[in-house]
Amino acid sequence: MTDPSLGLPTITMAVPMPGFPAHREFVLVRLNEDGLLYAFTSTEDPDLRFLVAPPEPFFPDYAPELEQDVFAALNTKDPDRLLLLVVITAGTNETTANLMAPIVVDRDSMRAMQVVLSGSGLPVRAVMNPAY
Secondary structure (H helix, E strand, O other): OEEOOOOEEEEEEOOOOOOOOOOOEEEEEEOOOOOOOEEEEEOOOOOOEEEEEOOOOOOOOOOOOOOHHHHHHHOOOOHHHEEEEEEEEEOOOOEEEEEEEEEEEEOOOOEEEEOOOOOOOOOOOEEOOOOO
16 A cells, blocks of 8 residues: 555554554655665654664664564564664754664565563663764
8 A cells, every 4th residue: 555645655553653543554754865764654644753763774783572462463474574663762962762662564564563672671762873
């Protein structure tokens, strides 16, 4: 499914994001040429958007273990087909990423969910490398 206004594939939340139960359809809008920053934008309310990034360039050792219920909710069994995105908070003095609650997207079905990795010890505000 594609959002006609932007021509982008629609990502459907299999489980709504915490705090946003009414928003289930999003598009991923690239914000720079390097593909490092994206706006995860609600199709129902374009003013609702989250700054997200793939974690690999910033946190190369980030490899959270996903529970089987995540695979079931996304209707997939192949971890290689999953795209991980971390939600970023851009601040004046530092920019942080939420490593405890990544957004997981199945590349085939375009279904997603934000996974809260409670008990993982991963930080909610991991400082990002300012070189990016």
